[in-house]
Amino acid sequence: MNKKLISKKKPAFPITEALSKYLTKQGRNIKIPIYYDDLLRFQGAIEVFDAEGNDTLWISCYYSEHEREEIHRSLKQMYSILHSDGSDTIIPYLNIDSIDFCTFGNSKPFRIKVRNILNDNYLFLYIKKADASRIYGLELEDILSPNHINFLVHKDTLIEEHISGIPGDIYIKEHLDTISEQDKRELAKEFVKFNERCFVRLLGDMRSYNYVIVISYDFDRKQYRIRAVDFDQQSYEGNVKVYKPQFLKENNPFVKMSLELLAKESIEQYKNEERSLLAKRAKSEQKRLKLLIQCMKKDNISNPEKVQELKTGLFTLTGDVRFKRAKNMGELLKAALDFVIRNYQTGNPYILK
Incomplete structure (x- = not known):
């Protein structure tokens, strides 16, 4: 990149x-x-x-x-x-x-x-x-991810x-080539979900040294989770690719592994699963999330040029006119979450007010 x-x-x-x-x-x-x-x-x-x-x-x-x-x-x-x-x-x-x-x-x-x-x-x-950016990032991680932050x-x-785990860059260098094919498929699945989660909640710059790999054991298999540890780039950059870890060159080994081991249909399935989970978390924490978004909409955590670039990029990807109408990063995040909630939440649609 x-x-x-x-x-x-x-x-x-x-x-x-x-x-x-x-x-x-x-x-x-x-x-x-x-x-x-x-x-x-x-x-x-x-x-x-x-x-x-x-x-x-x-x-x-x-x-x-x-x-x-x-x-x-x-x-x-x-x-x-x-x-x-x-x-x-x-x-x-x-x-x-x-x-x-x-x-x-x-x-x-x-x-x-x-x-x-x-x-x-x-x-x-x-x-x-x-730093307000980091605090918004920490709160959004606590609300929208499967991880709790203290x-x-x-x-x-x-x-x-401290967030425990093996730094991503060290894991790639010292462990990735030694694990089994099944473990690689499990890790690839988690990378797809992590990639989607970062994109939807606009957490940028997730290069391999900005997240950790957490491993747990479940009977005869390992379960993997990728956890962000750096939240400074929450809703700051303008280029939409910055919010997708797949486009950061430090993550190329994970991207290559995912494309080799996961069928295209599986990748789409995991992306949809993660978006549905995000929508459910947003709905269950709607009062808290609403208050946080209200603060963010009144705040200045980027500059007009980056806001303009990002809303153009998101509109191009989704065709959702709400992105074009956004005036700051808070409104862009609200539009992104509303887009996911509308399209991936079953039952009565909930939109952030």
């Missing part, structure tokens, strides 16, 4: 008052003990390398002694808010093993490793600069839980 189709640097968009009220209503916007800018006060850092000695583009940060204790205490409390009862009581057997900072990408996240010293189990949480926002700070 031509690299020019994806912007080199997407700006961060501020959280509007309407979006902030929506997040408060959903229990996402609450007071937190530490902010993104607090973690920027590190005194130094060292590069983090993987097991093969490659630079991961993360650096491990260290803080002055008088600040480290307070930062660690606040991070433990943040863990409690995100995963437990949120009380002020610090869990005594938690340890902050590392605070890493990513030097690559739009969100410049901090990755916090929290370890239980009683059993050595650990997990990660991420602290990022809040995150919190306060002012200009975003806290996210």
